[in-house]
Each structure stands twice: as structure tokens, then as C-alpha cells.
Amino acid sequence: xxxxxxxxxxxxxxxxxxxxxxxxxxxxxxxxxxxxxxxxxxxxxxxxxxxxxxxxxxxxxxxxxxxxxxxxxxxxxxxxxxxxxxxxxxxxxxxxxxxxxxxxxxxxxxxxxxxxxxxxxxxxxxxxxxxxxxxxxxxxxxxxxxxxxxxxxxxxxxxxxxxxxxxxxxxxxxxxxxxxxxxxxxxxxxxxxxxxxxxxxxxxxxxxxxxxxxxxxxxxxxxxxxxxxxxxxxxxxxxxxxxxxxxxxxxxxxxxxxxxxxxxxxxxxxxxxxxxxxxxxxxxxxxxxxxxxxxxxxxxxxxxxxxxxxxxxxxxxxxxxxxxxxxxxxxxxxxxxxxxxxxxxxxxxxxxxxxxxxxxxxxxxxxxxxxxxxxxxxxxxxxxxxxxxxxxxxxxxxxxxxxxxxxxxxxxxxxxxxxxxxxxxxxxxxxxxxxxxxxxxxxxxxxxxxxxxxxxxxxxxxxxxxxxxxxxxxxxxxxxxxxxxxxxxxxxxxxxxxxxxxxxxxxxxxxxxxxxxxxxxxxxxxxxxxxxxxxxxxxxxxxxxxxxxxxxxxxxxxxxxxxxxxxxxxxxxxxxxxxxxxxxxxxxxxxxxxxxxxxxxxxxxxxxxxxxxxxxxxxxxxxxxxxxxxxxxxxxxxxxxxxxxxxxxx
RNA sequence: GCCACAAUAGCUCAGUUGGUAGAGUAACGCAUUCGUAACGCGUAGGUCGCGAGUUCAAGUCUCGCUUGUGGCUCCA
Numbered sequence: 069x070x071x072x073x074x075x076x077x078x079x080x081x082x083x084x085x086x087x088x089x090x091x092x093x094x095x096x097x098x099x100x101x102x103x104x105x106x107x108x109x110x111x112x113x114x115x116x117x118x119x120x121x122x123x124x125x126x127x128x129x130x131x132x133x134x135x136x137x138x139x140x141x142x143x144x145x146x147x148x149x150x151x152x153x154x155x156x157x158x159x160x161x162x163x164x165x166x167x168x169x170x171x172x173x174x175x176x177x178x179x180x181x182x183x184x185x186x187x188x189x190x191x192x193x194x195x196x197x198x199x200x201x202x203x204x205x206x207x208x209x210x211x212x213x214x215x216x217x218x219x220x221x222x223x224x225x226x227x228x229x230x231x232x233x234x235x236x237x238x239x240x241x242x243x244x245x246x247x248x249x250x251x252x253x254x255x256x257x258x259x260x261x262x263x264x265x266x267x268x269x270x271x272x273x274x275x276x277x278x279x280x281x282x283x284x285x286x287x288x289x290x291x292x293x294x295x296x297x298x299x300x301x302x303x304x305x306x307x308x309x310x311x312x313x314x315x316x317x318x319x320x321x322x323x324x325x326x327x328x329x330x331x332x333x334x335x336x337x338x339x340x341x342x343x344x345x346x347x348x349x350x351x352x353x354x355x356x357x358x359x360x361x362x363x364x365x366x367x368x369x370x371x372x373x374x375x376x377x378x379x380x381x382x383x384x385x386x387x388x389x390x391x392x393x394x395x396x397x398x399x400x401x402x403x404x405x406x407x408x409x410x411x412x413x414x415x416x417x418x419x420x421x422x423x424x425x426x427x428x429x430x431x432x433x434x435x436x437x438x439x440x441x442x443x444x445x446x447x448x449x450x451x452x453x454x455x456x457x458x459x460x461x462x463x464x465x466x467x468x469x470x471x472x473x474x475x476x477x478x479x480x481x482x483x484x485x486x487x488x489x490x491x492x493x494x495x496x497x498x499x500x501x502x503x504x505x506x507x508x509x510x511x512x513x514x515x516x517x518x519x520x521x522x523x524x525x526x527x528x529x530x531x532x533x534x535x536x537x538x539x540x541x542x543x544x545x546x547x548x549x550x551x552x553x554x555x556x557x558x559x560x561x562x563x564x565x566x567x568x569x570x571x572x573x574x575x576x577x578x579x580x581x582x583x584x585x586x587x588x589x590x591x592x593x594x595x596x597x598x599x600x601x602x603x604x605x606x607x608x609x610x611x612x613x614x615x616x617x618x619x620x621x622x623x624x625x626x627x628x629x630x631x632x633x634x635x636x637x638x639x640x641x642x643x644x645x646x647x648x649x650x651x652x653x654x655x656x657x658x659x660x661x662x663x664x665x666x667x668x669x670x671x672x673x674x675x676x677x678x679x680x681x682x683x684x685x686x687x688x689x690x691x692x693x694x695x696x697x698x699x700x701x702x703x704x705x706x707x708x709x710x711x712x713x714x715x716x717x718x
Numbered sequence: 719g720c721c722a723c724a725a726u727a728g729c730u731c732a733g734u735u736g737g738u739a740g741a742g743u744a745a746c747g748c749a750u751u752c753g754u755a756a757c758g759c760g761u762a763g764g765u766c767g768c769g770a771g772u773u774c775a776a777g778u779c780u781c782g783c784u785u786g787u788g789g790c791u792c793c794a
Contacts, residue, residue, distance in 0.1 A: 271721025
């Protein structure tokens with residue numbers, strides 16, 4: 069007999085060799101039906117794998133990430149099995165479970181492509197295999213056996229993976245005629261899967277290396293109930309409605325023109341209004357944090373980027389230098405603001421008393437992003453960073469870092485960005501030659517970031533090898549409507565540029581010292597931030613940002629003149645007003661659609677005109693009754709003012 | 719840049735096996751007019767992304783390009 073301990077610390081005794089599934093059965097039939105995987109002494113196991121010794125166990129269901137993971141991982145195998153039947157000779161790469169579903173990278177062979185139109189056939193084959201209720205069987209095999217097995221089947225991708233594994237740790241999972249190299253865990257059989265959907269096909273380089281063959285990545289998702297699949301697909305449809313590209317067009321916020329060029333956004337009047345309010349908001353905060361605003365040109369002599377080191381690294385992938393009438397003279401569009409700010413630093417000799425020096429600029433930069441990378445406002449070729457560079461002493465780094473984190477928190481709170489993730493990007497210790505700067509400086513910078521996060525109680529994921537070539541960074545990531553992660557706020561420590569630009573300050577010891585530079589952009593870029601803001605709010609902006617704050621509706625043509633006068637008065641006071649004077653030509657349903665993104669609606673009829681009043685409805689339909697038009701304006705301006713003015717001491 | 723898919727009126731989309739280009743909505747005009755659940759009549763709007771090819775005939779088939787979309791790689 070062995071002792072099995074449960075999450076609630078209760079202990080039961082079972083026969084040696086019992087499985088998690090049998091344990092579940094001993095508790096309740098319902099549980100046995102729902103359990104998908106089990107955590108055994110902290111390791112995730114198949115539920116039909118015999119347990120030989122005293123263990124701590126947790127039964128994992130669909131609601132548990134590990135349960136879902138096993139479920140989707142088995143689904144990936146199921147799709148692979150279906151593909152193997154439909155495309156003889158197909159070779160397999162890797163096929164993991166992901167956040168929503170799973171994928172499998174496959175090489176269907178020379179000249180064979182798997183297209184969207186083939187998806188139904190794949191789905192049907194999967195359903196067929198499910199109906200067979202095939203057992204999924206785990207097997208330990210030796211490295212040489214594994215190599216033999218997969219070599220015989222020409223599975224060169226798998227053989228490559230096996231070669232990197234240690235003998236004695238290799239397992240395979242089989243179902244029907246399909247056997248895959250796999251660590252598991254998996255479902256006991258294929259019949260657990262009830263609803264399948266192949267979602268998309270995409271190219272993916274083998275092992276993420278663009279110099280290696282490109283495989284076909286098939287994305288799919290499965291569910292234990294048909295209804296869950298339907299709901300998921302509906303959710304995706306709903307999410308599409310929040311797409312910033314769609315809303316940006318509908319609300320006339322921004323546009324693109326092929327004549328201007330791909331990836332170069334045109335900010336329309338309403339979008340500009342929104343963006344300017346955000347800039348004003350950040351300027352106000354920065355003022356309180358003692359930043360100084362600067363302005364620099366959009367181009368610079370190529371030499372500036374040779375000095376900064378950027379030309380060597382990015383020169384050939386950038387917008388190419390432009391020539392001048394002077395032979396040999398070349399200028400570049402600026403891809404970042406840092407070198408310009410370094411030059412500002414150097415204009416006058418600096419003392420330790422000047423530090424920290426915080427230079428801020430809404431700086432527009434141009435980067436030649438790969439054509440396939442461009443995406444709405446989130447990835448463009450010309451964009452404006454809410455940039456600032458903090459020049460400080462090494463001792464001030466941590467303190468300044470913490471203050472920047474505060475600014476980012478203030479912004480995310482004011483705009484209700486709750487689900488952000490923080491990521492600390494450090495260098496890859498295996499590949500130090502990829503980075504510029506001394507070991508000592510890197511270690512200092514990296515520990516400053518890690519400590520600062522700890523002090524702020526900010527749970528941050530640490531990623532090795534994700535650092536910029538000049539220094540480590542802390543990024544804030546936010547998800548878009550369909551769950552893609554985008555980097556917004558960023559704080560980067562840089563010991564490199566001060567070195568290259570030979571920046572100095574005179575210390576209290578009357579000696580020259582090198583300052584440290586912190587790059588930071590709380591929004592990241594205005595373009596990307598606005599994009600994510602649109603997706604988070606679905607275009608229903610808080611009143612201080614709303615491109616249109618008030619819409620005036622005269623109920624009849626007779627009152628159009630009054631409405632027009634009122635609108636002019638409001639606009640002069642700085643309220644953003646629109647008139648809908650189509651009167652009753654337009655039905656309420658249309659108006660509701662049109663108005664759902666506008667905070668206030670003012671209805672003008674006979675009574676209102678007589679008394680110089682407005683009947684106010686709030687976004688969503690709440691009736692606030694009638695009031696003097698001047699009172700409404702005063703209240704609105706006061707409300708906006710309060711939202712714009714953040715007191716950092718609170 | 720690579721893989722897959724797409725492109726028809728300002729917007730959302732239909733257009734069968736190749737046979738002269740359609741709807742809704744928005745815009746404009748006339749008529750109507752008091753708290754909105756699409757008033758009526760009318761007008762205008764398209765080189766079917768661009769360029770070749772096949773054909774008596776191409777929105778539809780083939781090829782190339784452009785732009786967009788979902789991924790991969792990249793992201794100073």
C-alpha cells in the first residue's frame with residue numbers, strides 16, 4: 069500500500085501502481101470523467117500512469133492550466149495523426165499546446181501545401197479518429213531506439229531533437245498508427261476530445277531560425293464540449309469588433325495612404341485630438357517629476373549614428389541616408405532620439421549638482437520595419453515616442469528607475485490598463501559577445517532593475533537574452549483584443565551611449581565621471597498606445613480623451629439654429645462638440661450606435677430653446693434631466709480638469 | 719523578407735457552370751417636421767487593387783505585381 073496526499077492535506081491509502089484516474093474514480097464518478105492530468109509530486113503526469121510510491125497528488129481538470137495543456141497537447145497529436153493519414157510522407161517538427169489551443173509544425177513534403185480549404189478534411193479525419201477512441205500509450209525508450217525509430221521513418225526533425233536529449237529521459241506516445249516523441253502528459257484516449265477546429269495555417273521557420281527550412285504551422289483548438297467551441301468562436305468575432313483598425317476607421321481617428329507609404333499613419337483631426345490630450349496628460353505628470361522638455365530635428369548627420377554605434381548595427385536595414393548638394397555629405401532620418409539628447413547633454417559642462425538631468429521629447433522616429441511586420445498602428449515605420457533620457461550618477465540609477473515605474477503606474481491606473489505584464493530582459497549569459505559594454509556595468513544595471521522591481525512589489529518575468537544590445541530593460545506588455553502581447557512602457561538602462569559620446573560630469577571630488585543614461589517611454593509610442601487604448605475601451609474613451617465629448621441633437625429643424633449657436637459657444641470654451649441635425653430623419657437605433665462612444669448627448673426642443681437649457685443624457689442612456697446650458701458646460705470642464713490633473717503625491 | 723489567405727460603390731457585403739455590375743447603409747435634392755425603435759420620392763456614386771495572358775467574351779480562369787490580414791523571423 070502507498071500513501072497519497074491531497075491538496076487539502078488529507079491522506080488516503082491505495083494499492084501500489086494505482087493511477088490518478090483510479091484515485092479520481094474512488095472519490096467520485098463525476099471527478100473521474102473530468103480529470104485530464106495529475107500533478108504527482110510536482111510533476112504533471114498522465115492519469116493512467118501507475119504511481120509506485122507515496123506521493124502528493126493534485127487532480128487537474130479543464131479549469132486548470134495544466135489540465136487544458138495536456139488536453140490541447142493530445143489534440144496536437146490527434147491533428148498530427150490525421151495529417152499523417154491524409155498526407156503520406158509528411159514529416160513532423162514540434163506540436164505544443166499554447167495559450168489558446170495548439171499548433172503543429174509540419175513539412176508536408178516537396179510541392180505539397182496545406183491550405184485553408186483543406187481544413188474541413190483535416191477536421192473530419194480528426195473526428196473520425198476520435199470516434200475510434202484510440203488509446204494513447206506512453207513508452208520509455210532508449211536514445212538509440214528512438215533514433216532508429218525516427219530515422220527509419222525519415223523524421224529528420226525529430227531525430228535532431230532526440231540527439232539533444234539525454235538517454236534515459238526519452239518517451240514516446242502512440243495512438244493508432246501514430247507515434248510521437250513526447251514528454252507528455254496526455255489524455256488516456258482520443259475520445260475526450262469532442263469539438264475540433266483547425267484555425268489557420270502559417271509559415272514558421274524550423275527552430276525559429278530564418279536560415280532553416282520553413283515548415284507549415286497549423287493552428288487548432290479543441291474543446292470537451294461543442295458549446296465551448298461555439299462560444300470561443302463567438303468570442304473571437306466579438307474581439308474583432310474592438311480591433312483598433314476597424315474603430316480607427318469608423319471614428320475617423322487615423323488612416324493610411326498608399327501614396328504616402330505603407331506603415332506611415334496619417335492622424336485625422338479626431339485622432340490628433342485624442343493623441344494631443346494624452347501628450348498633455350503625460351507632460352503634466354513629467355512636469356511634476358521635474359522633467360524638462362526639449363525638441364530636436366527629425367534628421368541628423370550620418371556621423372551621429374556611426375558614433376552611437378547604431379549605424380553599424382542597423383544601417384543597412386534602415387531608411388537609407390539622404391544626400392545633400394555637398395559631395396559626400398549624408399543625413400539620416402532619426403531612428404531614435406537618444407543621440408540627439410546626448411548632444412544636448414554635451415552642450416554645456418555638467419556638474420553632479422545638475423544630475424539627474426531629465427530630458428523629455430515627443431520625438432518622431434522612422435524605422436524601416438519589415439513589410440510583413442507592419443500592423444495597424446501597433447507596428448509602423450514612422451512613430452512618435454514619448455521619449456525621455458535621464459542622465460544620472462550610478463548611485464541614482466535605482467532611485468530614478470523607481471520613479472519611472474511610478475509614472476508608468478500612474479498612467480496605467482488613470483487609463484484603467486489592469487492586465488499588464490512586466491518583463492525584465494537581461495542578456496544571454498551564454499552569448500556575451502552580442503552585447504556592447506563591460507561585464508561590470510551589465511551586472512550593475514541588471515541588479516538595479518531586479519532590485520527595483522522587488523522594491524515595487526512588481527511581479528516581473530525574467531527573460532534571458534531579450535536585452536537590447538546596449539543594456540538591460542524592463543518592459544510593460546499589454547494584450548490586444550485577440551490576446552497578442554504588445555510592449556508599451558519601457559525603461560532601459562544604458563551604460564553604453566554615455567561611453568560612446570564621452571559624456572561627463574564633474575563630481576564633488578572635482579574629478580570627471582561618466583553619467584548613466586536611462587531611456588524611458590511610458591506609453592512606448594503614441595501610435596501603439598492609442599491602438600491598445602482603442603482596443604481596451606472599444607472606442608468608448610473617458611470624457612477627457614473622447615474626440616467628441618458632447619453631441620447635440622435638435623429634435624426638429626426649427627431648433628437647428630439654436631443648436632448651432634450653442635455648439636459654437638461650447639467649442640469656444642474648449643468642449644469638443646458635434647451636432648446631429650438630421651432631426652427625426654434618422655432612427656433611434658442608428659443614433660444609439662453612433663452615440664455609444666460619445667459621453668454626453670444634449671437634446672434640444674422647444675422648452676430648452678425658451679429657457680436656454682439642455683436635456684442631458686449620459687452615454688448608455690441615463691437621463692440626467694434638464695439644466696442651464698452654462699451649468700452643463702461648467703460641470704463638464706470641471707470634470708475633465710479633475711481627470712487631467714493627477715497629483716503625484718496621492 | 720518568408721508561408722497562407724484576401725481585395726467589387728465612402729462603409730458592410732452579394733455576384734452561381736465565364737455572357738453588358740447589384741443590395742443595404744452613408745452622401746446629395748425635394749417633400750415632411752416637437753423628445754428619436756430606420757418617413758416617402760428621387761439623384762449621384764464602380765477601369766470589379768494594378769498589369770499581362772487564355773477566350774468570340776473575364777469581376778469570375780492563369781501568371782506577375784501592389785496593398786491588406788493571420789502567423790514566422792525581426793523589433794535600436
